[in-house]
Amino acid sequence: MSFPEMPNTRTKFTVLRYLHIVVGVTLYVVDVGTDIWVAAQFGCDGHYTWFTLTLSLVLSGSLVTQIFSYTWFSDDIKRRESSCEMTRPQLILPHILQFGIFIRYFQLLKKGISAIHSNNQKDHREMFAMATDMSMLRLFETFLESAPQLLLQLYIILGHNHRSAIQYVCIAGSFLSIAWATVDYRRWFRRSLSHINEMPSGLPTAVYLFYKLFTITSRILSLSLLVVLNVYCTLALAVVWLCGTIWAHVLKTDFCTSRFLEWFYRGVIGVILIFTFFNVKGQGIRVSMIIYYELYVLQNLAALLSFYFFKSSAETPGYFWPVTFTIVGTNVIGLICLSLFYAFLHPSGQRPVVERVADEVDGQEQRYQIAEELGIKSSEMRMEAFLQY
Numbered sequence: 001m002s003f004p005e006m007p008n009t010r011t012k013f014t015v016l017r018y019l020h021i022v023v024g025v026t027l028y029v030v031d032v033g034t035d036i037w038v039a040a041q042f043g044c045d046g047h048y049t050w051f052t053l054t055l056s057l058v059l060s061g062s063l064v065t066q067i068f069s070y071t072w073f074s075d076d077i078k079r080r081e082s083s084c085e086m087t088r089p090q091l092i093l094p095h096i097l098q099f100g101i102f103i104r105y106f107q108l109l110k111k112g113i114s115a116i117h118s119n120n121q122k123d124h125r126e127m128f129a130m131a132t133d134m135s136m137l138r139l140f141e142t143f144l145e146s147a148p149q150l151l152l153q154l155y156i157i158l159g160h161n162h163r164s165a166i167q168y169v170c171i172a173g174s175f176l177s178i179a180w181a182t183v184d185y186r187r188w189f190r191r192s193l194s195h196i197n198e199m200p201s202g203l204p205t206a207v208y209l210f211y212k213l214f215t216i217t218s219r220i221l222s223l224s225l226l227v228v229l230n231v232y233c234t235l236a237l238a239v240v241w242l243c244g245t246i247w248a249h250v251l252k253t254d255f256c257t258s259r260f261l262e263w264f265y266r267g268v269i270g271v272i273l274i275f276t277f278f279n280v281k282g283q284g285i286r287v288s289m290i291i292y293y294e295l296y297v298l299q300n301l302a303a304l305l306s307f308y309f310f311k312s313s314a315e316t317p318g319y320f321w322p323v324t325f326t327i328v329g330t331n332v333i334g335l336i337c338l339s340l341f342y343a344f345l346h347p348s349g350q351r352p353v354v355e356r357v358a359d360e361v362d363g364q365e366q367r368y369q370i371a372e373e374l375g376i377k378s379s380e381m382r383m384e385a386f387l388q389y
Contacts, residue, residue: 013115013127021112021131024184025105028138031177032058034170035149041166053152061145062098064268065137067261069100072133072382075257083107083126101141104134128191132383135185142181143272146174150220151227158319159228175213182212182276189383204345207337214334216276219296221327222303225320229307237274240299244273251281255385289342293335300331 035058042051074088084091084107094103108130115127153171156162183205226233248266256262272278277292279285304324311320 013112013124015116017127017131018109018112018116020184021105021108021134024134024138024180025109027173027177027180028101028105028141031146031173032062034166034173035145037166038153038164038170041164047162050152050156054149057145057149057152059098061141062101064144065141066095066098066100067264068140069104069137070095071256071261073100083111083130101134101137104130104137108134128188129383132185132188132191135181135188136382136386138181139185139272140268142178143275144268146177146181147216147220147275150174150178151223154220154224155227158224158317158323175217178216179209179213183209189386204341207341207345211334211337211341212276214330214337215293215296216334218300218327218330218334219275221323221330222300225307225323225327226303229310240274241267241270243270245270247273248280253280253385255382293338297331297335300327 035054039051039054039058042048042054070091073084073091077084077088084103086103091100091103094100108127111123111130112127115123118124150171153167153174157167186208187205223237226236245267248269253262253266253269255265269278269280273292277289277296279288304327307320311317
């Protein structure tokens with residue numbers, strides 16, 4: 001007589017982890033809700049350009065997450081691994097209506113209650129896989145919507161002196177969303193894969209959070225100054241995006257099961273790399289990280305110098321020096337936290353499953369086929385092929 005595998009402390013889905021998901025969905029709703037509120041206020045005040053830009057960022061971030069959400073549902077259903085009770089045709093309309101994320105959150109909250117009281121290891125592993133998929137989608141939404149939204153609102157406040165209470169709430173919500181999404185993904189990712197060490201709570205998590213939050217803050221503020229200097233400086237963002245996208249092509253990412261979606265994914269990576277560093281293929285990161293942050297510092301410095309020298313002394317606004325000190329301070333603190341984390345606090349891991357499955361096989365579809373033969377779930381393949389750090 002066989003008994004179900006019992007979960008241990010590391011792999012058990014607990015009440016605390018369930019509350020973690022509740023906080024995540026709350027922050028998501030608050031972030032998107034305040035952004036829509038700001039857009040509506042711009043529309044009522046007659047600022048139709050700002051209204052269009054604010055709403056476009058909300059929709060673009062949501063659209064990308066819906067595309068990947070449906071694709072992952074479809075892949076799991078195809079391999080008979082989906083925990084969703086809906087069929088692929090039934091999932092199309094909710095995702096078109098931008099409700100795919102809420103379907104996933106509903107499943108997490110519903111299944112999480114039963115998993116907490118379950119002694120079957122399979123139920124707990126399923127919850128971790130579902131939560132990690134959700135955290136991946138939130139990471140997309142964060143860097144496609146929340147980070148650009150911060151940049152836009154800061155441009156409006158600094159460049160046009162247009163301020164309102166809801167704008168500050170929107171900015172606070174975006175910062176919280178960025179902080180939560182980056183740490184949330186890292187923790188769920190490392191909890192979901194048994195062959196790598198879990199992200200320790202406490203000091204390592206705090207240092208990692210400060211590293212991401214401070215470096216991203218410095219980045220967004222410096223980009224804000226560039227756009228305030230001249231709106232056509234947004235072309236510089238396009239150049240940075242293009243470089244990140246080309247880098248993803250050079251590395252030959254293999255995250256998606258279709259070539260077209262893979263190209264789309266690489267474009268999304270390019271957007272993320274505008275704001276922060278991620279290890280695109282789960283390989284050694286020392287050299288690429290050093291190069292990235294050297295360019296990061298130079299670009300931030302170039303933004304400050306451009307604003308200072310191309311604005312006449314009479315035109316230099318009063319916020320320039322406070323913003324400058326904030327950029328420099330967050331830059332330095334962020335890089336110190338980065339150095340401390342990777343020198344002393346980073347949990348070492350083992351070789352990724354994707355490499356163990358098929359070192360010589362090109363194409364995610366073929367790797368999925370091999371993984372299916374070996375009993376490795378598609379969700380675990382996604383985790384290994386996604387952004388790593």
